[in-house]
Amino acid sequence: MIDIDPLQLFQGLATLAASEPKIFYGRIFLILLGFLLIYLGHKGVLEALLMVPMGLGMATVNAGVLFFEGNRMGTLFLEPLASTTDEVVNILQIDWLQPIYTLMFSNxxxxxxxxxxxxxxxxxxxxxxxxxxxxxxxxxxxxxxxxxxxxxxxxxxxxxxxxxxxxxxxxxxxxxxxxxxxxxxxxxxxxxxxxxxxxxxxxxxxxxxxxxxxxxxxxxxxxxxxxxxxxxxxxxxxxxxxxxxxxxxxxxxxxxxxxxxxxxxxxxxxxxxxxxxxxxxxxxxxxxxxxxxxxxxxxxxxxxxxxxxxxxxxxxxxxxxxxxxxxxxxxxxxxxxxxxxxxxxxxxxxxxxxxxxxxxxxxxxxxxxxxxxxxxxxxxxxxxxxxxxxxxxxxxxxxxxxxxxx
Structure with missing residues (x-):
């Protein structure tokens, strides 16, 4: 039988448990803040067109943290620190929002x-x-x-x-x-x-x-x-x-x-x-x-x-x-x-x-x-x-x- 560590299977929880207290509570707070922004946008208190996607993105990115090589924590949304052209091309092909960030935000x-x-x-x-x-x-x-x-x-x-x-x-x-x-x-x-x-x-x-x-x-x-x-x-x-x-x-x-x-x-x-x-x-x-x-x-x-x-x-x-x-x-x-x-x-x-x-x-x-x-x-x-x-x-x-x- 394959022995699977639940924390390795559910890496969002694993990275949360492995985080230092400041990051742990910060991620929880930002997830809850994201929920609040969605609610306020839905109720018309804030601009829904801006706050609903911002709130959902904020909540999701702080939930979806996983382990990369060398036990480094990160997400599959954005990794904008590429230094070579090959890395940039690979990132543009793999990371979900990287093309939007690179081609529309960074400039x-x-x-x-x-x-x-x-x-x-x-x-x-x-x-x-x-x-x-x-x-x-x-x-x-x-x-x-x-x-x-x-x-x-x-x-x-x-x-x-x-x-x-x-x-x-x-x-x-x-x-x-x-x-x-x-x-x-x-x-x-x-x-x-x-x-x-x-x-x-x-x-x-x-x-x-x-x-x-x-x-x-x-x-x-x-x-x-x-x-x-x-x-x-x-x-x-x-x-x-x-x-x-x-x-x-x-x-x-x-x-x-x-x-x-x-x-x-x-x-x-x-x-x-x-x-x-x-x-x-x-x-x-x-x-x-x-x-x-x-x-x-x-x-x-x-x-x-x-x-x-x-x-x-x-x-x-x-x-x-x-x-x-x-x-x-x-x-x-x-x-x-x-x-x-x-x-x-x-x-x-x-x-x-x-x-x-x-x-x-x-x-x-x-x-x-x-x-x-x-x-x-x-x-x-x-x-x-x-x-x-x-x-x-x-x-x-x-x-x-x-x-x-x-």
């Missing part, structure tokens, strides 16, 4: 695909109708990035990692992924995971921040109706072309992102229906789904239990809180500058992630006054937030590279 392509889909959904007419107030609020909404960059350095992060983590304040997940790949490749996984988790959780908390900082009477302030010049698709295309080329000239490090988002805008306005449907549905949803799945699979306990992750958690949440406060401060500046005719709640929409925060602003205003229609103004600030998050990220990358830290 930032996944972020560009998500931006392409987002761009096809953006109506830049909201920005063109109110360019100055929209851009002012968007800049105010980057307060978290400005504050947490030096704060991260003071908390012990190297300058490149502090810069990458601070981009969470821009509240733009693909931007966080792209910047962390450029500046802090070694810890881009925890930075990106923290960024996406906090984006989902913090938006649930933003209504409470609005209630705390904006009194009900002001919160329900109705914006004066102003007749705006109708903006044609041709004018929007010209805006997209000029903005793309100008921003790429000024900040070439983010040129792939500028091209992606503005070519999406151009496709939307040019009447290319087939490509609009392709980019706004299959490309955006497909890229977002695999973004969540691969991020979840990258969440092995050894990676997430890096001591730096606690600092990333603190810096990330502070970045989003300060950015929201900055947007509301900008809203108050416009409130007083216009003789108390501007609703400061619009400022929360400057914290990017189209169109979530714009909807949050409208919802909170409607609670206090059903006749308060602020969504057009909020969408202008929201779309500008996408642009300014790319600009701030490009500036950070340029500054850090100038110091030789990346």
């Amino acid at each position: 930032g392509l996944i972020a560009c695909l998500v931006f392409l889909g987002i761009g096809s959904l953006l109506d830049v007419g909201y920005v063109m109708a109110r360019p100055f107030t929209s851009m002012f609020l968007a800049i105010c909404g980057e307060l978290g990035t400005l504050i947490t960059f030096p704060l991260g350095v003071l908390m012990g992060l190297p300058i490149n990692e502090a810069a990458a983590t601070s981009t969470i304040g821009g509240a733009d997940g693909p931007m966080v992924l792209f910047t962390s790949l450029v500046l802090a490749r070694d810890i881009f996984v925890p930075i990106t995971v923290v960024g996406y988790l906090y984006l989902g959780l913090t938006y649930g908390g933003y209504p409470y921040l609005i209630k705390l900082l904006v009194p009900p009477k002001i919160r329900g302030l109705a914006m004066p109706m102003k007749k705006t010049h109708p903006i044609t698709p041709g004018e929007k295309m010209v805006f997209a072309i000029v903005a793309c080329v100008t921003l790429s000239l000024l900040f070439p490090v983010a040129a792939p992102l500028f091209l992606s988002v503005f070519i999406g805008v151009i496709v939307r306005e040019s009447g290319l229906t087939y490509f609009y449907d392709l980019f706004s549905t299959q490309v955006l949803y497909g890229a977002t789904f695999f973004l969540g799945l691969v991020l979840g699979v990258l969440c092995e306990a050894n990676t997430i239990l890096n001591p730096k992750v606690l600092i990333l958690l603190i810096v990330g949440i502070l970045a989003l809180i300060f950015s929201a406060i900055g947007g509301l401060i900008g809203g108050y500046v416009l409130y007083f500058a216009t003789g108390k005719k501007y609703n400061p709640v619009i400022g929360i929409a400057a914290v990017s992630c189209v169109p979530t925060t714009a909807k949050v602003a409208q919802k909170e205003a409607s609670y206090c006054n059903p006749d308060a229609i602020i969504l057009p103004h909020a969408l202008g600030a929201n779309i500008c937030g996408v642009i300014t998050s790319a600009i701030f990220a490009a500036v950070l990358v340029t500054v850090v590279r100038a110091t030789g830290a990346s």
Whole structure:
């Protein structure tokens, strides 16, 4: 009779038993966290398209650890540490998600695909109708990035990692992924995971921040109706072309992102229906789904239990809180500058992630006054937030590279 050790037969349990206590409890925690993300995505508390695959990937990768040669522990999902071309070819043929990681994650392509889909959904007419107030609020909404960059350095992060983590304040997940790949490749996984988790959780908390900082009477302030010049698709295309080329000239490090988002805008306005449907549905949803799945699979306990992750958690949440406060401060500046005719709640929409925060602003205003229609103004600030998050990220990358830290 063959004598089989049950732990060798069920290697997931064997690797769990052989792990040091920190990894043991870390794997259990991440499996349970994965279940929680799936539940919250299913209930609509978090974005289901992102959180369900991320949660399942996170739970599965921490369950499916096995022994390799030399008693080394690993998974069959990703082994991205190949050093020769033969190893790379073998891995691309064997490991399940390695081709997606190698061909789409390691070069930032996944972020560009998500931006392409987002761009096809953006109506830049909201920005063109109110360019100055929209851009002012968007800049105010980057307060978290400005504050947490030096704060991260003071908390012990190297300058490149502090810069990458601070981009969470821009509240733009693909931007966080792209910047962390450029500046802090070694810890881009925890930075990106923290960024996406906090984006989902913090938006649930933003209504409470609005209630705390904006009194009900002001919160329900109705914006004066102003007749705006109708903006044609041709004018929007010209805006997209000029903005793309100008921003790429000024900040070439983010040129792939500028091209992606503005070519999406151009496709939307040019009447290319087939490509609009392709980019706004299959490309955006497909890229977002695999973004969540691969991020979840990258969440092995050894990676997430890096001591730096606690600092990333603190810096990330502070970045989003300060950015929201900055947007509301900008809203108050416009409130007083216009003789108390501007609703400061619009400022929360400057914290990017189209169109979530714009909807949050409208919802909170409607609670206090059903006749308060602020969504057009909020969408202008929201779309500008996408642009300014790319600009701030490009500036950070340029500054850090100038110091030789990346």
